[in-house]
Amino acid sequence: MGCCQSSTLLRVGERETHPEKEKEKDHQRLSEAEKEGFDFSFSEFSLAELKAATNNFSSDYIVSESGEKAPNLVYKGRLQNHSRWIAVKKFSKSAWPDPKQFVEEASGVGKLRHPRLAILIGFCCDGDERLLVAEYMPNDTLAKHLFHWETQTIEWAMRLRVALYIAQALHYCSSEGRPLYHDLNAYRVLFDQEGDPRLSCFGFMKNSRDGKSYSTNLAYTPPEYLRNGRVTPESVIYSFGTVLLDLLSGKHIPPSQGKNNMLLMDSHLEGKFSTEEATVVVNLASKCLQYEPRERPDTKDLVTTLAPLHTKPDVRSHIMLGIPKHEEAPSTPQRPLSAMGEACSRMDLTAIHQILVATHYRDDEGTNELSFQEWTQQMRDMLEARKRGDHAFRDKDFRTAIDNYSQFIDVGTMVSPTVFARRSLCYLLCDQPDPALRDAMQAQCVYPDWPTAFYMQSVALAKLDMHKDAADMLNEAAALEEKRQRGARGS
Numbered sequence: 473m474g475c476c477q478s479s480t481l482l483r484v485g486e487r488e489t490h491p492e493k494e495k496e497k498d499h500q501r502l503s504e505a506e507k508e509g510f511d512f513s514f515s516e517f518s519l520a521e522l523k524a525a526t527n528n529f530s531s532d533y534i535v536s537e538s539g540e541k542a543p544n545l546v547y548k549g550r551l552q553n554h555s556r557w558i559a560v561k562k563f564s565k566s567a568w569p570d571p572k573q574f575v576e577e578a579s580g581v582g583k584l585r586h587p588r589l590a591i592l593i594g595f596c597c598d599g600d601e602r603l604l605v606a607e608y609m610p611n612d613t614l615a616k617h618l619f620h621w622e623t624q625t626i627e628w629a630m631r632l633r634v635a636l637y638i639a640q641a642l643h644y645c646s647s648e649g650r651p652l653y654h655d656l657n658a659y660r661v662l663f664d665q666e667g668d669p670r671l672s673c674f675g676f677m678k679n680s681r682d683g684k685s686y687s688t689n690l691a692y693t694p695p696e697y698l699r700n701g702r703v704t705p706e707s708v709i710y711s712f713g714t715v716l717l718d719l720l721s722g723k724h725i726p727p728s729q730g731k732n733n734m735l736l737m738d739s740h741l742e743g744k745f746s747t748e749e750a751t752v753v754v755n756l757a758s759k760c761l762q763y764e765p766r767e768r769p770d771t772k773d774l775v776t777t778l779a780p781l782h783t784k785p786d787v788r789s790h791i792m793l794g795i796p797k798h799e800e801a802p803s804t805p806q807r808p809l810s811a812m813g814e815a816c817s818r819m820d821l822t823a824i825h826q827i828l829v830a831t832h833y834r835d836d837e838g839t840n841e842l843s844f845q846e847w848t849q850q851m852r853d854m855l856e857a858r859k860r861g862d863h864a865f866r867d868k869d870f871r872t873a874i875d876n877y878s879q880f881i882d883v884g885t886m887v888s889p890t891v892f893a894r895r896s897l898c899y900l901l902c903d904q905p906d907p908a909l910r911d912a913m914q915a916q917c918v919y920p921d922w923p924t925a926f927y928m929q930s931v932a933l934a935k936l937d938m939h940k941d942a943a944d945m946l947n948e949a950a951a952l953e954e955k956r957q958r959g960a961r962g963s
Contacts, residue, residue: 514582517551517605519598522560524917525549529562532951535608544679548608550913557608557941558593561674568602578604581676584648588641590662592673606673609662611795614669614715618658618722623794625738628745629784630792631719634661634669635753636778638715641671642708643771651771652703654678656711657692658718667790691726696765706765712774713760716753727761749781813950816927819934821901828897828924829866833890835922854883858891870898889919896928905935923953 526533526549533547544567547560568574578595585591596603614634617626626634638661645651653660653675660672690698694710697703714727722738729736737750756777762768769777790796809816815823861876877895880888896911912928919925926949933942 514579514592515594517594517596517603519596519601519603520917521551522549522596522603522605524913524920525551525558526560527916528920532948535559546674557610559590559606559608561604561606563602563604563679565600567679569600571597571602574602577677580650581673584645584650584673584676586641586644587668588637588644588670590664590670590672592676604674604677607664609664609670609672611663611665611667611790611793613659613663614661614718615658615724617663617793618718619724625722625740626719627792628741628749629787630789632749632753632778632781632783633789633792635716635719636775636782637669638671638712639771639774639778642712643775645676646705646771650676651705651708652676653708653711654703656708656715658715658724661715663789663793666788667793667795669789691728692724694765695763704765705770706768709760709768709770709774710765713757713768716757716760720750720753720757752777752781809946809950810923810953812924812927813946813953816931816949817946819931821897821931824897824928824931825865825868825901828890828894831890831924833888835919835924836888836890851886854880854886857883858888861891861894865894865898870901874898874902887918889915889922889925892918893924893928896932900931900935905932908932909936921952921956923949923956926952 523529526547529545529547533549534545535548536544536546544564545562547562548557549560550557568577575595575597578592582592582594590607590609592604592606594605596605642651642653645653653671654677656675660675662670662672664670692711692714694707697707710727717727717736718724720738721736722740725736736754737745756769756774759767759769760774784792812824812827814820815827857876857879861873861880864870864872864876874895877891877898880886880891881895892911892915896908896915899905899908899911909929909932912925912932915922915925915928926945930942930945930949933939933945
C-alpha cells in the first residue's frame, strides 16, 4: 500500500497559488504553435490536400490503436506549408450520408478551443468521403502508457495531472454547451509534444450518424445507456470514473470491481504515492460510478476535487513520463541512407546540388502528358524558362535559377516535381528555408511517393530548427527509397 507522506496536506494547499502560472503556460503553448505556422482556425480541406498530407492515405501513416482493423482509421499527416503533423480521421463510406449534418456536427466541435483538448482544425466533405482533421499528438495514448509500458510506468503525480487535465477539458466543454462525449476511455487521452495529456476532439462526434456511442466492452458502459441507448452528461461522468480506475490500478478493470477499494492500487506504485491522495481519487471514482445518474458529481465537482492534488505544477510532463521532448532528434537514423539521404542528414547542400544535377529530370516521367494542342508558343516559352533555370542551377547562379523556375511554375501548364525540388534547394542556398519547405511539399503533392521531396523537406525543417520533425522526415524518405528499391528488384 502507499505511504502516508507528512508533507502531503501542506503541498495540497500550495496548488491553489499556481493557477495563473498554469494559464500562462497554456497561452504560451497556443502562441508558440501559431508562431510555427500552425493555424488553429477551423476550415474545410479538400480531399486532395489530405491525400497529399497522408501520402495518399498510406498504411504506413495509420496511427489508430487497432491499425487497419479499426472501423474508422486515423492517419498522421503533414499539411502543405505547415511544419506540424496533423491527425486525420477517415470515416467509413456510409457513416455520415447527410453532408449537411456532418458539417454542422464538425463545425460545432471545431469551435472548442482549450489547451486541454487536441483541437479539431477542420474537416473534409467531398462526395461520399467524410474526414476530420485535428492536431496530432505524438506521444501515444494513456492506454499505451498505463497498460503497455516498456521502461517505466506513469508516476503517481502524473496520473493525478492526467485526471485533472481531462476533468478541466470536460468542464470547459460542458460550459461551452458540448457536455456529451462518446466512449471516454484511456485511448481517448493523448499526450502532446510536451507530454501534456489532452482529450481527443474526435470523441465529441459519434463514429456514424446512427452509430453506437460506446464501442467498448459492455462492462464499462454506463447502466442508463444499456437501458435506453442515450448518452447524457451523467454518462460522461460515469466514463470518467472508469478512467480514474485505470489511473489507480494501472489496468483496465470493470467498474464493478473498483468501487471503494484501495486494494485496486497499482502494485508498481508501491511506496510511491500518498494514501490520502489515493483515497480522494478512489472516493471520487466511486461517486462517478454511482448507478443512479443524479447521484454522480458534475464536471465542476471533478475539477474542484482534483485541483488540490496537483502538487508538481512546475515539473514538465515529459519529465514525469520519462520521455524525451518531441523536438529532440534521435541520434541516428532508423534506416540506412542513400547518397541523397546522407547528404541531407549532413545538410550538405553542395552534395545535394550535385545529385540533383546528375539526376536531371528522370523522376518526372509520367507526371505530365501533353497533347498536340497544348504545344503552343506559351508552352515553348515555358520550357525555355525551365531550360534557362537549368543552366543557372548547373552554374550555381541560384537567384537566377529561382527567377526562371518561377516563370515555369507560374504558367501552370506543366507540373514538375524536379523543378520544385531544385527551386527548394536554391532557396536553401539563399538562406530562405520557409519557401524551400513549401516547394519541397509541392513536390510531394505532385509526386506523393518521391523520396527526394521528403529529403528536401527534412533539410528545410532542420534549417528551421525543427530537428525532430526533420529526423522523422528523413526516415520517411529512407523508407520510401527502400520500398522503391524492393519494387525495382521484384520487377
